[in-house]
Amino acid sequence: MRAPASPDSPPPAADRRLGGAARRLGGAAAEGGVLLALCAWLYWLSTRFDSVPAVLSQNVPPELFPRMLLLTIAGLSVVMVWQGRGIAAAPVPRVRRVLLVAAAAWIGCALFAMTGVVILVACCAALCALWGERRPASLALYALLYPAAVYVVFVLFLGLRFPDGVWR
Amino acid sequence: MALTGAAAVWASFQDVQFLALVLAATLTGILVGALPGLSSSMATALLLPFTIYLQPIEAIAVLSALYCAGTFGGSITAILINAPGAPPAAATAFDGYPMAKNGEAGRALGMAAVASSLGGIFSLITLILAAPALAKIAYAFGPPEYFALAVFGLSMLASISGEMAVKNLIGGALGVLISTIGVDLTTGVERFTFGSPHLYEGVHFIPVLIGLFAMTELYEQAGKHKPNYERIRLSAMRLPSRADFRRVWATILRSSGIGTFVGILPAEGGTVAAMIGYNEAKRWSPNKQNFGKGEIEGVAGPEAANNAATGGAMVPTLALGIPGSATAAVILGGLQMHGLRPGPYLFEEQPALLYAIFAAMLLANVAFLALGLVGAKGFSRVSLIPRQFLWPSVFVLCLIGAYGLRHSMADVWIMMVAGVVGVFLRRHGFSPAPIVMGLVLGKLLENSFAQSMIIFDHAAAGFLQRPIALLFFALALCGLFFTPTVRLLRAIFSKSNPGKRS
Known part of the structure; x- marks a missing residue:
């Protein structure tokens, strides 16, 4: 290493x-x-x-x-x-996309507290795009269907309550 | 007693819901294990908060089945695309991938499935026999013995990787330190809470687990290029022939023993077991020159060992409350989350839970063999899931897992901080597993220390009067200093005999 x-x-x-x-x-x-x-x-x-x-x-x-x-x-x-004396530091790996993904994740969490499940759509779209998805149809389909599935499973089926946020 | 146990296990098999949950967990485990980047530790950590919706018995059974199947799942992609789905399968790729390149992918996968299954069942029998016996011994343990045992467990972190021994120990100590955050229950004094009421009850381990295992991996994956795997075509998985069995039975037996023993040792897990299993298979094989070129013993050895380590790791987890591996630490967390106290009293008060765990692990070991035979081709395609959809989905599950536990945004922030801290630690050579071990053992360590000091009237020398505690301390010292001492002696010896240096 x-x-x-x-x-x-x-x-x-x-x-x-x-x-x-x-x-x-x-x-x-x-x-x-x-x-x-x-x-x-x-x-x-x-x-x-x-x-x-x-x-x-x-x-x-x-x-x-x-x-x-x-x-x-x-x-x-x-x-x-x-x-560790005399052993050089490991080179720092590429970080640009890591920082962008981290920023999107942190902003997503902050907005999750304010908006609840709605932000998951934007979050999925942003992260998916940051990971390199460029086809608008795939991106939109994923960003809508995955949060919808999450909502059905966790809210409707398991009874989890997301933060109400501004929709209270 | 044995008949009662067998009847209880049989009763579990007749419970349709239990059966369905365990089979679903096995299927999930294989899929997660086959996906490079996702490990069984991460999957159990992600699944843990959602098990709150299940009965404690079902929850622990599901986690145990996921643990077994996840360990096997890693071998599929290790053999077919030379990318181990999980760290314990790394050794399987050494010979599995060359076999696949030689047109023997089906034979390699069949051997991996059978060896994994046999290794898992061997260790499960050991678990059934050894865990209650160990628990009976643990009846004699008081707080000083538990403190010494926890110290021994943490000291074993040093032997997970010789190169990173000190970093593993620092990680373990950091984990214990995190467990001290919150109000001290004896005195009511706030410790490291920074005035935040969210931290009064301490840091819940689940958001930390999700952060360290899943969020850290997510950030790491974000920094990686899209991997370009060379895929080997697979027509079907093939059960090993009689000739193959004659060739590998001794390797499977030896590796099952090694894996179970390594798994029982606190903190050691499937990765270490698989490496030792591979090396021993090579050492004892008459075909050692074929290793690395596609030797079937090189697949059977590590696969039997890494799955045997799963049952082995559950022995100290259930009998003593000391996790045998990182995933066992998560399962231990699951026991605590469901209000179950591992240790001797678990065997007395919750026999149904133990039989359910045995049943789930047995079923998982048989089911992944069957599922592997039927669906290996499909499982190998799981690595085709586009990363741009996989990792955002993992993030959403992390978010909901951390939040859903107590409907608290504070837990979400703890998870996020743990993820960022995990990235920094990993980039500097610190593994998340020791931190998790420390965090899970932290309360036991502090409480047993405090109780011991009260028993000894604040004289630490009291530990010297407890033979079992002394034994654990001695073992801890051996674990800490054995490797450095051997290295030092080798260095001295090679200096004094420079001509004999090889």
């Missing part, structure tokens, strides 16, 4: 973006750094949990277990960085 960094070969584009220090340490350095920062932030959050008397917490305060986990993750992250 990952190619070992060779001193003779030029670093890949993704590796160049990491900068000199990260390149020397390897791709795991960035991952470890993110995890350590996350652990530090969550540990700090755990210091802000409400305090409870020892008798109520039965000597197992609420922050004890999460902190044990955070320390474990931090320790493992250090091991991961150490193990």
